[in-house]
Amino acid sequence: MQDLPKVAVVGRPNVGKSTLFNRFVGRRVAIVEEMPKVTRDRKEVEVKWSGRSFTLVDTGGWLSSGTSLDDKVSKQSEEAIRSADLVLFVVDATVGVTEEDLRVRDMLHKVGVKDVIVVVNKVDSDRQDPLIWEFASLGFGDIFGVSALHGRLSGDLLDAVIDRIDAPLEDDEEVSEYGSSQDDAKIVHVALVGRPNVGKSTLFNRLVGAERSVVHDMAGTTTDTVDTVVERDGMTYRFVDTAGLRRKSKSSDGTEYFSMVRTLQAIDTSDIALLVVDATEGVTSQDQRLAERIDLSGSPAIVLLNKWDSLSEEERLSLESEVKSKLSFLSYMEPLRISALSGHNLHRVWKFIDEANSVYTKRVPTRELNKLLVSLQVNHPPKKTKILYGVQGATDPPTFTLFSTKDIDTGYLRYVENRIREHFGLGVTPIKIRVRRRSS
Template identity: 40%
Template sequence: MPVVSIIGRPNVGKSSLFNRLTGRREAIVDDMPGVTRDRLYGEAEWRDRKFYVVDTGGFLAKDEHAFVHGMRQQVRTALAESDVVLFMIDGREGPTWMDDDVADMLRKSGKPVIVVANKIDDSIHEDLVYQAYSLGFDEVIGISAEHKRNIYDLLDLVIEKLPKDEPMAEASSEVRVAIVGKPNVGKSSLLNYLAGEERSLVTDIPGTTRDAVDTSVTIGGVSFRLIDTAGLRRKSRIEDNIEYYSYIRTLQAIDRCDVALLLMDATEPFTDQDKKLASEISERGKGIVLLVNKWDLLGKKDELGDVMKRKLKDEMGFVSFAPLHFISALTGRGIQKVPELVLKVNGNRNSRIGTTLLNRLVRDILAFDRLPTDSRGRAFKIFYCTQAEIAPPTFIFFVNFPDLAEKAFENHMEKELRSLADFEGTPLRIFWRGKEEKSS
């Protein structure tokens, strides 16, 4: 998906606009300049187009020189990483010297820029928008992020500026594999080992690999496209602007893959960052293989392996369906099995269950399982089930009262479906659709 970045000096309303575009309330909105202390990213959709939104945040430096340097770095990073830039100013105050400085950088870039004059709360202040044309851009719009004024018109402008949707790729025999994980966890070393060459710059500095790169390799007669990423850094100081985009790069790599290899550190497994990435992979319907790297650094490996498998169920139970494998990207230990795991998971992700077998499962559930009811005496009933899609396997249950299918029952049904076929490594999608029972 394309990336839209909101840039501007502090206290112009970037976080409020981010919240409007993404429908979220994660940003702390305050009157004090620089209150947004961390990067924010989210997804937006308008007129069937999806895109990432980045709130680059504002910060208040101790001296003017540091402030200007930080602002310029923010703009440079946004220009390098974004498809469209929303240049936000205070519409009531009008352009300042810092806005002029930013505008000069934006004009030289040639990137699509929309000047967003915020705090135009009503038609009385509409004339103030014309001040923004002095910045030298054709696209200028007055909005009120707080009161939602002209937000839809702004979204229309954004859609016009986005790059055209890429045509759907033709079916390929290549299995697309994203290698994701925290910086310095061994992603590039793993890619190099699989590719048989020093494809990526590898050092001990977290975040050395900045860009996603693709490497096509053939292993055992099977073609793989390996997607490396810039990794995921723990939320850090606001000045490191390039890290605003590292997580989005990771998400874009996951979007493009069939199977994701989530690489974790044996000395620090199952961190919050690992869990977040695993959740993103599962929610996007991608296959997942959990790889624990740096296994060579630990002793009593058999005992620790059992401990980690139990810990996986306790701390990352939502992806307990994923295979857990131990490797050393440094020595190559265990890596020879990785392509085999990828192929297995990819096959499972593309598998189907016949309707006859599914409806036999429905009959067994109706006969032996305790089905949901509610306080009004409504009894849940399943009429039939069908598999609607693959990649990931998606099942539709036709029932009388879809609202009675709570999460616990859905988890139970997922367990039953997994008993019918080998779905290791792939998430399943379950939908409940209402259907009236035919009268006899």
């Protein structure tokens, strides 16, 4: 995988960093809301401009002091700055230089940033251009006045970015949903989903091997999807950490709504979904809703019972019974009992991901499928119908079409599905079976 130069968008909260990020990317990737501290995690997306490519990093607002969560967000920003080839220091023209801007400047010097462009945002017209010169007092060379919201002079700023970094000339590959121009057929997309505060971000950080999502004992810390690419044993995985899906009554405001949309998009575009359930709270109605959405998307669902080590033996037996009854439509998938905090059983998560990916894309030979269908009907004939033959029409997930003389009842279809799954080793993937009537 080619390492692209990194450009980090930094600044104090609520100066328009995410709006600028979205403007450069060309779509609404980061959640934007007129509210401070909406962005908490780093988000990295590949951006192309004038045939050149670079990685753009959106960060949470940096604060010199605050709550423990603010401190974690600020450390995330500092990590992004340390790895960046260029920093876009975003400030607000309508407010002027603030004490917090000066502290951000001091932090940039302390971290030892390589190159800085001061981006004076909210310069919406020529009449406001003089406002940018106040920010010369920050002591950095280049100053650009832009309007991230309206796009004013954003192209000129991108030209300056390309001039300042060693961005490689790219071909015309199509950029993917998450900004990667790589061949997505070679990347396994894995979405981590679940209710707020069930341990998704802790698990995400364990799996990717770095603190990429802010982890804090406050529900709703992750307000947007966060994704990162991991290479392991010759395979490439894109992990997407999503915001926790809340009850509808708690999802009415703008940030919550767009977080929910991102979560559902991540599920629909994933190859594999890791459904994280808090074992100490059991399977809730929100867990069921998420499981139903995953099942509807056709992606393999791996149910992870997190915080398993916190349960007594009696509580474990009760939870296992609850999983079987409330998530019965995912019965093809045996849940994994893990602890994201201690790392217990996480090696099996990788094993299940690889197994799910293998069978999700598996193609069954038509001849072998029809030999099995004949054998099944000899040993257990269907009522008032006959399966003439079957074909596998698609993968992702494996999809089979059965041609029969009459409709096949649901019970017999379930029997056929289970035998196909068992015979061809499709244990941890959903299977779709369609029936078409054809005269014999």
